[in-house]
Amino acid sequence: MIRNWLQKKWYKFKKYRFAYFFVLPTVIGMVALHLTPILQGIWMSFLKLNQFTLDQYVGAPFIGLKNYYDVLLNFKSPIRIGLFDAARNTFIYTLVVTFGTVFLGMLVALMVNREFRGKGMIRTLFLFPWVVPTYVTGLLWGFMWQRSVGIINIILVDILHLLPDKPFWLIGPNTIWAIIVPTIWRYWPFSMLLLLAGMQSIPEELYEAADIDGASGWRKFWMITFPLLRPVWSILILFGLIFNVYSFNIVIMMFGFGAGFPGEWGDLLMTNIFRNSFMQWNFGSGAATSVLLMITMILIVNVWFYFYRKIEEESR
Amino acid sequence: MINISYYAKKRIKDYLIHFVMLVILVFTLFPICWMIYTSLKENTDILVGKIPLSHAHNNVVDIKVEGKTLWVLTSDGGINNLDRKTLNSKGHVSAQTMSTDFLVDKDYIWVSSANHGLLRYDKNNLKTKKEFDLRLPSFDKAKVGPTTLHSNGNNIYFTMKYKGYEQVVEFNKKTEKISKVYTVKNMFSPSQIQSVLAVGNSLFVGLDTGLIEVNRKSGQIVRSFSVIKHLPLGVERMAQFSRLGDEIIIAGNSGAFLFNIKKGEIVKNVYPNAVYGLNVIGESIYIGTNRGLVEYKAGVDFKKIFAKESLFRQIKQGGTVITDSSFTPSEVIVFDRSGDKLYLGSTYGRLSEYSYGAKKITATAAANPGHLVVSWVNYVDMWKNVDFGLYLRNSFIICGISMFFAMIFATMAAYALSRFDFPGARWISVAILATQMVPGIMFLIPIYSNFVKISDMTGIPIKGTFYGIIFMYSIFFIPFSVWILRGFFAAIPIELEEAARIDGCSPLQVFWHVVLPLAIPGIIATGIYIFLTAWDELIFAWVLTSADTMTIPVGIRNFVGNYQNRFDLIMAAATVATVPVMILFFLLQKHIVKGLTAGAVKG
Numbered sequence: 038m039i040r041n042w043l044q045k046k047w048y049k050f051k052k053y054r055f056a057y058f059f060v061l062p063t064v065i066g067m068v069a070l071h072l073t074p075i076l077q078g079i080w081m082s083f084l085k086l087n088q089f090t091l092d093q094y095v096g097a098p099f100i101g102l103k104n105y106y107d108v109l110l111n112f113k114s115p116i117r118i119g120l121f122d123a124a125r126n127t128f129i130y131t132l133v134v135t136f137g138t139v140f141l142g143m144l145v146a147l148m149v150n151r152e153f154r155g156k157g158m159i160r161t162l163f164l165f166p167w168v169v170p171t172y173v174t175g176l177l178w179g180f181m182w183q184r185s186v187g188i189i190n191i192i193l194v195d196i197l198h199l200l201p202d203k204p205f206w207l208i209g210p211n212t213i214w215a216i217i218v219p220t221i222w223r224y225w226p227f228s229m230l231l232l233l234a235g236m237q238s239i240p241e242e243l244y245e246a247a248d249i250d251g252a253s254g255w256r257k258f259w260m261i262t263f264p265l266l267r268p269v270w271s272i273l274i275l276f277g278l279i280f281n282v283y284s285f286n287i288v289i290m291m292f293g294f295g296a297g298f299p300g301e302w303g304d305l306l307m308t309n310i311f312r313n314s315f316m317q318w319n320f321g322s323g324a325a326t327s328v329l330l331m332i333t334m335i336l337i338v339n340v341w342f343y344f345y346r347k348i349e350e351e352s353r
Numbered sequence: 354m355i356n357i358s359y360y361a362k363k364r365i366k367d368y369l370i371h372f373v374m375l376v377i378l379v380f381t382l383f384p385i386c387w388m389i390y391t392s393l394k395e396n397t398d399i400l401v402g403k404i405p406l407s408h409a410h411n412n413v414v415d416i417k418v419e420g421k422t423l424w425v426l427t428s429d430g431g432i433n434n435l436d437r438k439t440l441n442s443k444g445h446v447s448a449q450t451m452s453t454d455f456l457v458d459k460d461y462i463w464v465s466s467a468n469h470g471l472l473r474y475d476k477n478n479l480k481t482k483k484e485f486d487l488r489l490p491s492f493d494k495a496k497v498g499p500t501t502l503h504s505n506g507n508n509i510y511f512t513m514k515y516k517g518y519e520q521v522v523e524f525n526k527k528t529e530k531i532s533k534v535y536t537v538k539n540m541f542s543p544s545q546i547q548s549v550l551a552v553g554n555s556l557f558v559g560l561d562t563g564l565i566e567v568n569r570k571s572g573q574i575v576r577s578f579s580v581i582k583h584l585p586l587g588v589e590r591m592a593q594f595s596r597l598g599d600e601i602i603i604a605g606n607s608g609a610f611l612f613n614i615k616k617g618e619i620v621k622n623v624y625p626n627a628v629y630g631l632n633v634i635g636e637s638i639y640i641g642t643n644r645g646l647v648e649y650k651a652g653v654d655f656k657k658i659f660a661k662e663s664l665f666r667q668i669k670q671g672g673t674v675i676t677d678s679s680f681t682p683s684e685v686i687v688f689d690r691s692g693d694k695l696y697l698g699s700t701y702g703r704l705s706e707y708s709y710g711a712k713k714i715t716a717t718a719a720a721n722p723g724h725l726v727v728s729w730v731n732y733v734d735m736w737k738n739v740d741f742g743l744y745l746r747n748s749f750i751i752c753g754i755s756m757f758f759a760m761i762f763a764t765m766a767a768y769a770l771s772r773f774d775f776p777g778a779r780w781i782s783v784a785i786l787a788t789q790m791v792p793g794i795m796f797l798i799p800i801y802s803n804f805v806k807i808s809d810m811t812g813i814p815i816k817g818t819f820y821g822i823i824f825m826y827s828i829f830f831i832p833f834s835v836w837i838l839r840g841f842f843a844a845i846p847i848e849l850e851e852a853a854r855i856d857g858c859s860p861l862q863v864f865w866h867v868v869l870p871l872a873i874p875g876i877i878a879t880g881i882y883i884f885l886t887a888w889d890e891l892i893f894a895w896v897l898t899s900a901d902t903m904t905i906p907v908g909i910r911n912f913v914g915n916y917q918n919r920f921d922l923i924m925a926a927a928t929v930a931t932v933p934v935m936i937l938f939f940l941l942q943k944h945i946v947k948g949l950t951a952g953a954v955k956g
Contacts, residue, residue, distance in 0.1 A: 053776075055773070055860040056772070056775045059765040059769035060766050060770065060781065063763070064781065066828035069828070070829065071796065073799070074798075078796070078798060078799045081798065141377075145374070148370050148373065153371075169385060171889050176909065176924075180920055180924065181384060186920070222380075279789065283792045286891045286892070290891075315896055320802070323794065327795040331791055331795055334792075
């Protein structure tokens with residue numbers, strides 16, 4: 038019986054050996070650099086791993102759930118103190134950036150979707166921020182947000198006289214805006230592009246039928262465009278959420294050019310973990326925090342998919 | 354209610370939409386333009402917040418009254434000879450350099466600069482100029498820090514306010530040679546020398562961490578004084594107070610203090626706020642502040658004789674100059690007195706003449722506005738100090754090779770997954786999707802320790818070499834590429850492949866001859882996307898590269914750390930980091946756009 042089973046397996050293997058051969062490098066790579074590190078990471082989160090014990094590698098002292106305790110519940114631990122701020126900031130940042138990006142992309146896609154002169158060029162011009170590398174965005178906006186020499190304050194206060202005093206953008210509660218704006222600036226063209234492509238595949242007849250029925254512009258959008266674009270914007274929002282929770286490059290380069298501390302309102306989860314792991318060399322707690330983050334995100338994504346499926350089925 | 358025709362409404366709506374689009378376009382393109390624009394400005398302009406590309410009016414750094422003439426010396430190395438009656442310029446020359454300081458003596462005007470050393474101009478003939486090499490270490494030439502000159506008899510003391518340059522060069526005016534170089538490495542090293550004062554046999558060196566006394570004969574540090582409690586940001590200015598040389602004034606960002614040399618401690622707080630200029634003329638101490646000039650006369654008790662608040666009529670509260678679209682606060686840096694007249698020079702090139710008798714300002718003059726300045730030299734300077742060329746080369750190598758490998762493997766895997774439903778295919782698809790949901794740092798910590806361990810155990814260099822990071826990048830960009838490529842392969846009709854199989858091709862031949870040519874656009878688009886993402890990648894490169902193999906994102910960090918506040922160079926580096934990506938994008942935008950949108954629409 039076992040021989041039968043083995044023969045079946047071998048037959049299947051022979052049948053698909055081409056596919057297996059083609060997939061092999063990827064699988065090997067992913068096992069080595071994706072799977073193994075995740076398992077290692079989970080194991081490391083139970084270890085006391087810092088720059089001294091790094092030599093011992095996976096044999097470093099096992100301290101069980103102490104890292105998790107430090108991160109979540111130990112109010113005196115220095116790691117915990119920054120973590121709450123980082124989590125709160127990441128929450129606000131992710132929601133505002135994701136929905137802002139999609140909203141702005143949708144708005145501009147609607148506007149660009151009409152026929153007018155220079156349409157192609159305008160569309161290309163809109164795509165510029167996407168080309169600027171993220172760390173350059175961080176550097177550039179970090180320079181622009183400077184209090185006394187930054188151009189933003191100069192425009193607001195000295196030229197337009199909108200504000201009486203030059204506010205601090207990189208210190209204090211304003212920091213959250215200082216990190217939200219560049220991110221929206223850099224990523225909205227991508228949303229626009231995808232939404233525009235989606236819009237262009239909506240057949241004209243639908244709009245013409247709606248016109249005959251006397252529908253206004255808003256109704257046309259809400260009843261035709263928006264639902265038909267659901268595949269696009271739902272993916273945008275989902276991946277936007279994930280991507281922005283893991284956002285790192287822009288924020289890290291804005292403060293002290295990679296060496297400074299983003300501050301209570303500018304710190305994100307990724308910068309927080311990175312700082313703990315590679316600047317303060319607390320690998321164990323860094324791993325613990327990332328495991329917690331990963332679990333949270335997996336839960337959120339699952340919840341999203343669940344609701345998404347439900348809505349899809351209902352709309353059928 | 355006005356009956357607007359349908360077409361009129363449509364046109365209004367069109368104009369409105371176009372207007373909104375224009376606004377968003379400006380918001381989108383402005384930062385990029387600003388980055389390029391700033392990279393062409395001079396740093397001094399940026400630091401005073403000046404917007405136009407013309408030269409900022411330079412700060413008046415020194416003033417000397419001599420009979421009928423007034424020497425006004427500005428921070429770009431400019432020497433102006435003004436007539437005292439009319440305040441008109443009789444002669445002007447500029448060393449066109451940065452970070453200058455001046456000394457005016459009987460026959461010459463000495464100018465110090467970070468890139469030219471010591472320059473000497475003949476007062477009668479400003480065109481003659483002699484340059485003296487101060488043996489500045491070559492690495493310092495690109496790191497411009499403000500220079501300081503101080504004179505005592507025949508000697509000129511030169512130093513540079515750069516952290517780590519802990520030297521004072523003593524230059525003899527008569528012999529025109531360097532007579533001594535004092536090295537002032539001390540227990541506070543690395544420190545930044547901010548001021549120098551020669552009193553008697555000693556040379557006082559004001560640092561950012563304290564004050565030290567050097568014996569001029571032996572060149573040895575005699576005493577160190579910690580004045581951090583009073584001057585936490587350092588001793589920026591010093592002046593000799595008593596004629597006997599036992600008391601000096603030390604001043605900085607938090608005030609001016611009287612320092613007794615014998616006791617070696619601060620004995621009195623003369624002025625409590627930030628000091629921008631300090632001079633002792635006769636028995637009075639003059640302190641330049643951001644509200645004007647303050648004069649203190651010595652007595653048994655220090656008594657403020659008169660505080661010149663708001664000396665400049667145009668200065669409003671807080672010290673902002675409100676004329677001709679300048680946005681800089683104005684601080685009195687320097688002044689000289691001759692009889693009834695007091696001449697004050699301040700930032701932003703303003704010169705004011707104050708009359709004691711009339712107790713008000715009688716005349717003002719402004720430094721010449723500059724010519725248009727486009728600092729192309731920034732793009733040359735940025736390559737000099739930090740090895741930007743190395744980072745560029747590394748980035749190209751790493752991103753290019755990773756793109757190559759990732760494309761090959763991803764194409765193979767995507768084809769296999771889209772055409773063959775083999776056992777385990779579903780797992781692989783799920784795994785590919787799952788990797789996108791895991792934070793990068795979750796991989797980074799174990800991979801980092803893995804690399805370190807492999808280097809230790811086997812001696813194969815992995816961490817910090819090209820092999821390590823290329824290996825990592827190649828694997829990491831595969832999942833996303835597979836995802837995109839599957840859409841492309843799905844778009845290729847399967848009938849073509851079936852026809853080829855019927856004709857007797859092996860699967861490999863089918864792939865190579867039939868599928869691949871059709872999928873080339875998609876593959877190229879994906880490859881470009883990989884290259885762009887790799888170019889942008891910071892967190893893995895930060896940890897896994899060493900000084901030789903740094904890519905641009907990591908290198909720019911070092912670059913910025915070295916150039917303390919040189920925004921012009923930083924923006925130039927940022928522009929250079931963006932240009933390759935921009936060119937690539939422009940050449941291939943059609944492919945990229947088509948690639949991404951096709952994938953998205955198919956889902």
